[in-house]
Amino acid sequence: MRVRFDIKRYDPEKDEAPYFQNYEVELGETDRVLDGLNEIRWRQDGTLTFRRSCEHGICGSDAMRINGRNRLACKTLIREVGRRVRIEPLLGFPVVRDLVVDQQRFFQDYRSVLPFLVNDDPPPPRERLQSPEARRRFDDTTKCILCAACTTACPSAWGNDSFLGPAAIVQAHRFIFDTRDHATVERLARLAGRCGVWACRTAYNCTMACPREIQVTRAIAEVKRAALLGGP
Amino acid sequence: MLERTSFREGLRYRGGSSMWAWMLHRITGLGVLLFLSIHILETFTLSFGPDFYNNTMELYNTIFFRVAEIGLLFAVLYHAINGIRITIQDFWPALWRYERALVWAGFVILIFVFIPLAVWGLLPVFRGEL
Numbered sequence: 001m002r003v004r005f006d007i008k009r010y011d012p013e014k015d016e017a018p019y020f021q022n023y024e025v026e027l028g029e030t031d032r033v034l035d036g037l038n039e040i041r042w043r044q045d046g047t048l049t050f051r052r053s054c055e056h057g058i059c060g061s062d063a064m065r066i067n068g069r070n071r072l073a074c075k076t077l078i079r080e081v082g083r084r085v086r087i088e089p090l091l092g093f094p095v096v097r098d099l100v101v102d103q104q105r106f107f108q109d110y111r112s113v114l115p116f117l118v119n120d121d122p123p124p125p126r127e128r129l130q131s132p133e134a135r136r137r138f139d140d141t142t143k144c145i146l147c148a149a150c151t152t153a154c155p156s157a158w159g160n161d162s163f164l165g166p167a168a169i170v171q172a173h174r175f176i177f178d179t180r181d182h183a184t185v186e187r188l189a190r191l192a193g194r195c196g197v198w199a200c201r202t203a204y205n206c207t208m209a210c211p212r213e214i215q216v217t218r219a220i221a222e223v224k225r226a227a228l229l230g231g232p
Numbered sequence: 233m234l235e236r237t238s239f240r241e242g243l244r245y246r247g248g249s250s251m252w253a254w255m256l257h258r259i260t261g262l263g264v265l266l267f268l269s270i271h272i273l274e275t276f277t278l279s280f281g282p283d284f285y286n287n288t289m290e291l292y293n294t295i296f297f298r299v300a301e302i303g304l305l306f307a308v309l310y311h312a313i314n315g316i317r318i319t320i321q322d323f324w325p326a327l328w329r330y331e332r333a334l335v336w337a338g339f340v341i342l343i344f345v346f347i348p349l350a351v352w353g354l355l356p357v358f359r360g361e362l
Contacts, residue, residue: 068244069245069247091241091242091245092235092237158236158241158242201254201257201318202321202322203251204247204248205245205248205251207328217325218325219325221322221323221325221328225325
């Protein structure tokens, strides 16, 4: 079927303001939105710019607003979006070109929550063992691919430019609830402030936007609790 | 962490029921704040003597202000009920699964409390006393 793509385009070096450009592509209903974008780039307009790497929902490169909602282009089928697809870059990032955005600050905030295991105990002879139950505690938040769909869907993040955002909190959750980790105090110091978990207003946009189906709002609420009680 | 996004762009995002509930929460919050400022101003008129104050208070006995008071009632009730809902969801994170149902439950409670009170408050208008 013929699918019409309305794509928001913007080249800061040439264009005065962003504008929409239309393309028509022949696609099947089990094709993905990314197939449509590739078709346009390869056969109709080589200047259309977007990110994609693995094309299988693992690398998190192609998060964008598809029909008004944040999704991965490689995980969204044409039959889910219909014959008219409106594509815009993620909200809240400076646009580098078309659908490519500058995620510098996103990764800065990600790094600020110490997204790695901190444990200064001498390493045991084999490995740091953990019970399956203790591992299950943070299983959900290990699935994050850092695509930024949650953070850029968050109304609090739109209005508060110093809010860490859901993705960084999810990453912090993954280590705060890990029994092998020892940096809970440092992480909570960063997260318990006004720019941390308390800027979350429980609007659930993050949970709905997550392409990995992480229960983001739930993870944030659990970190809120940890911040309140001083530990997991 | 992001650049500020304009209100218009935010409205264009297709969020779920909780996003709209949050937006209404903000609007009703501002509404209550507006009332509070009017209330402070109106009390302040007492310093110009009892007549001035009484005349100001007469304003409340007009249809416009009575309807606005019903709006205030809605704003306070919604803000309170929705606030309690958010608090419950924050304290029991596992409730995330029932997010939509809880938003609607809040609205049902709101309607049951609001409608009778609103009808009662508007009785003088219906009777033509204002």
